[in-house]
Amino acid sequence: MNASPDHVDVLIIGAGPAGVAAAAVLHQKGHDVLVVEKSTFPRFVIGESLLPHSMDLLEAAGLLKAAEARGYLKKYGAAFLRDDELAEFDFSEQHTEGWAWTWQVPRDDFDLVLVNAAQEMGVPVQFRHEVTAYEPGDELSAVTIRDEEGAERTVHARFVVDASGYGRVLPRLLELDRPSTLPLRHSLFDWFEGDVREEGTLEGRTWVCMHPAGETWIWVIPFSNGRTSIGVVATPEFLAKYPEDPRERLLAICAEEPNVARRLANAKLAMEPVNIAGYSTSVTALHGKGWVLVGNSGEFLDPVFSAGVTVALESSVLAAGLVHEQLSGTDVDWDAQYAQPLSSAIAVYRSFIDGWYSGDLPEIFFNERQEPEVKAQICSVLAGYLLDATNPFVAQHKRKVPVLAKVLRGLREQA
Ligand SMILES: Cc1cc2nc3c(=O)[nH]c(=O)nc-3n(C[C@H](O)[C@H](O)[C@H](O)COP(=O)(O)OP(=O)(O)OC[C@H]3O[C@@H](n4cnc5c(N)ncnc54)[C@H](O)[C@@H]3O)c2cc1C
Known part of the structure; x- marks a missing residue:
């Protein structure tokens, strides 16, 4: 197909897991798709611990095999720690029949693997192109795309899937943003090298450690590349009690939680810490005539259960199936078939x-x-x-x- 088409069946904004999964599903069903991604890959993004159900969704999108080849650290469960108390969850002991394990994934690598796999299927992706405007229409909507030189062009699409994550393209352009009802929390995180790991199948599990001060908690997510992601989630008021320098702040908070402190005894920071303020998002609508929001572009609550990527994939695989039905001439009740199941899952x-x-x-x-x-x-x-x-x-x-x-x-x- 033409590398810069003027018309496509489906234009997808963003090449994160949600955008790539939607593009892969729709391409395999025979639709003409175009993914527009504003950055260059690999790019850093947080959200490194998957949940077992994400494996079903990657499989449904035809992307599982490509990720399998990367040898990511297997995650068989999660552990919640409060001082010397331990609550363990083993994914092989579940009520629902499903996957008993998943992966811990550095997202720069994982997202690149997924987008490469989609491109190998034949999905066109335009990197360093940013969606800047959206004009709804009866049959076709018009999407303005700006390239890295600042040149703009318009692509007409029968359907637009907004998978722009924290870019929140359609929520901003269509004024769908709604303040989250969750209290404001920040996250300060980094990758470490040389932490003391658990052994055998326990090595890859996520730790969620409760800080002695109460509602603050710390994630520990180990990778197969020897690095371990560690992040604090807390209110701004809590964080303000610690040194202003992000490294000192992160290390001081980690030193107060005994399990993290033991684990990091000889570990070193591997990059500058990253701070994310107020990550929770919400919207007034998840779909409209000719568009749908998938992944974080719609709703994101809180990272404590590592559900972001899984919910992003759930929404995109579901939405892609419905876009296919609609473009194939079947009536779709977007409220009943998309917004309701997705909102139930999020609830x-x-x-x-x-x-x-x-x-x-x-x-x-x-x-x-x-x-x-x-x-x-x-x-x-x-x-x-x-x-x-x-x-x-x-x-x-x-x-x-x-x-x-x-x-x-x-x-x-x-x-
Ligand atoms: C502190 C924190 C910790 C987290 N931990 C976890 C975790 O352990 N596990 C987990 O599953 N989730 C976690 N998450 C959530 C996770 O980050 C997201 O749910 C996930 O990345 C959503 O994927 P996505 O495909 O919707 O968006 P993204 O992965 O953010 O991809 C969106 C893409 O859209 C592109 N884009 C943006 N604007 C435009 C534009 N105008 N034009 C073109 N392209 C554009 C961006 O460049 C980006 O590549 C965490 C979140 C936070 C805040």
Whole structure:
């Protein structure tokens, strides 16, 4: 196909996992697609720990094999740590039938692998091209694209998939932004070299360590390249109590959590720390006539359960299937078939995130009276299986976490 077409079936904004998965699905279904990406790959992006359900979605998009060849560190579970208490989740012990493992992925490498695989399928990708304007139309919408020299051109598309992540192209251009209802939190993170790792199949699990000061927590995500990603998530008020210099700040907070401190005893920072302020996003609509938001361009809540990429892939694979149906002449009810399932999945996480910060989920995780069956149900949510209505923690997520926490707290206090 022409490298700079004037018309395409589907124009996809952004070549992150959500954009590439949507492009791959639609290309394989025979549609003429174009991916427009403003940066050059590889590029740094945060979001390095996958969930097992992402493997189903990568497979559905035909991208799993390419990632397999990279030998990423396998993640068989997650561990939550609070001082000397440990709550372990093993993905082979789940309520939902699904993948028992996934990967920890440096995203510069992973995203490059995915986009290369899509290009090898025949998906055209224009790097260093930025979408700057969008004009809706009856049959075709007009998308303005600016190249690195500043030259602009217009591409007409039957459908636009916005996978621009934190770029949030259509939410900005169509004024869909809605403030998140989650409190403002920041994240300060870095890669380390030389941390003391766990052994065998435990090496690749994610640690989520609760800082002694309460709602602050620290992630530990090891990679096969010897580096380990470590990040603090906290309110701006908490962070302001520490040195202003980002390195000193990160090291000082890590030194206060005993598990991270032990792990980092002889480790060295591998780059300048990165700070992200106020990462939660929300929108007033996930779709409209001729467009849909997928991945982080729509909604992002909080990184505590490492769900961002999995939800991004879930939304893009679902949306791509529906775009295919619509372009093939089938009526699609975008509310019922897209917004509702996606919002339900996000709502399950919202309940878990609220439970994490309220203390209900730590009460459940660290309570020895937790039933194996209940643990397996929670494990499936942590593995990213958010649409399995047979799981009570999916079907009744709003009440399940607070009610169970209340019961377990009562039993603990009586003992
Ligand atoms: C602190 C923190 C920690 C996180 N940890 C995890 C984790 O452990 N696991 C996890 O799964 N998720 C995590 N996430 C979430 C994760 O970062 C995102 O969910 C994920 O990257 C979303 O993928 P995406 O494809 O939607 O967007 P992205 O990966 O951000 O890709 C969007 C692409 O669009 C391009 N773009 C932007 N604007 C334009 C434009 N105007 N024109 C053309 N292209 C454009 C960008 O250059 C970019 O390449 C974390 C998030 C935060 C804030």
